[in-house]
Amino acid sequence: MSFIRTFSGDIDPEQLGFTYSHEHIICRPPYWVEKGADDLLLDDYEKSKADVADFQQLGGQSIVDATAIDYGRDVLGVAKLSEETGIQIVGTAGFNKSFLWDAKLTDSLHNIIGNYTTFGQWIEETSINDLTKHVITEVEEGLEGTRFKAGQVKFGTGYNRIIPLEEKTIRAVARAHHETKATVHSHTEAGTMALEQIEILQSEGVNLNYVSFGHMDRNPDPFYHEQVAKTGAFLSFDGIGKIKYYPESTRIDCILHLVDKGFEDQILVSGDTARKSYYKHYDHGLGLMYIIGKWVPRFIVEANERGYDGEALIQKFFVANPARCFAFKP
Structure with a gap:
């Protein structure tokens, strides 16, 4: 039987419901702490909780928290938020992109991964097998020594390049996937290097049906998207609302191009x-309510105008597809 692993336990995939597939809820990334980049620190429990509550009031049921160990997770805070709101949270084991690894390890992380100075030193000096064991532990025992287990494993690469340490983490995550059956999520910087990541995953024997590639809308290239989709992988359009990159019309066009191709x-x-x-409750932004409250109705209108069944597509993107993507399949 397949299942989805959440902070509140393993559930049947049909229980996942309307799902955001890539968010960050409470985190203090050490890299951005050291840079003094306050905008990138989601460090107020009540404000994060208020945005999650907005999402819930509009019918949201689950959120995939894609925050890995190198991005300043607050495992206990997110678990508490899940318990208090009833929103199901899927946690993330693994790694992010390499430029974050210059950050110094906090005292609490020394207790988890050892006496290293930075994330980069840890990854460089630790064998692939031991990195794999670390990821497996976070899936099967708990994130950062807690009882809250990860529901997916993650790796990341930089803009238009994959450095050796990033390849090392890809291979570690791939091997952890084989051992745990947890689904794999990829961070692609500005939507680049997915095809190159795929080559590495294939060399590790990973079935691409169990992989999702993030930030595909940062590289709005329909041909490129189609090449990724042909492998059987999921494509995550997870920059909704970020008009500084592209208008929503561009994202919708890319999504409907993939729909047109099947x-x-x-x-x-x-x-x-x-x-x-x-975030709405931190700094008056669009907030977690935007996609479910504003983008979904717009997408339905545009899809219907082009001859699609917009509501059926929304059901796929936010309910049926996440239920398949994030399921452990023993």
Whole structure:
């Protein structure tokens, strides 16, 4: 039987419901702490909780928290928020992109991964097998020594390049996936290097049906998207609301191009809401209510105008596809 692993326990995939597939809820990334980048620190429990409550009031049921160990997770805070709101949270084991690894390890992390100075030193000096064991532990025992287990494993690469340490983490995550059956999520910087990541995953024997590639809308290239989709992988359009990159019309066009090609069962949608200025209750931003409250109705209208069944597509992107994507399949 397949299941989805949440902070509140393993559930049947049909219980996941309306889901944002890539968000950050409470986190203090050490890299941005050291840079003094306050906008990138989601560090107020009550304000994060208020935005999650907005999402819930509009019918939201689950959120995938894509915050890995190198992005300043607050495991206990997110678990408490899940318990108090009833929103189901899927946690993340693994790693993010390499430029974050210059940050110094906090005292609490020394207790988890050892006496290293930075994330980069830890990853460089630790064998792939031991990195794999670390990821497996976070899936099967708990994140950062807690009892709250990860429901997916993650890796990331930089803009238009994959450095050796990033390849090392890809291979560690791939091997952890084989051991745990947890689904794999990829961070692609500005939507680049997915095809190169795929080559590494394939060399590790990973079935791409169990992989989702993030930030595909940061590289709005329909041909590129189609090449990724042909592998069977999920494509995550998780920059909704970020008009500084592209208008929503561009994202919708890319999504409907994939639908036209028959890939509607491989599309995920979310906001990657990782700044105070994106959150309503931190800094008057669009907030977690925006996608479910404003973008979904717009998408339905545009899809219907082009001859699609907009409501059926929304059901796929936010309910049926996440239920398949994030399921452990023993």
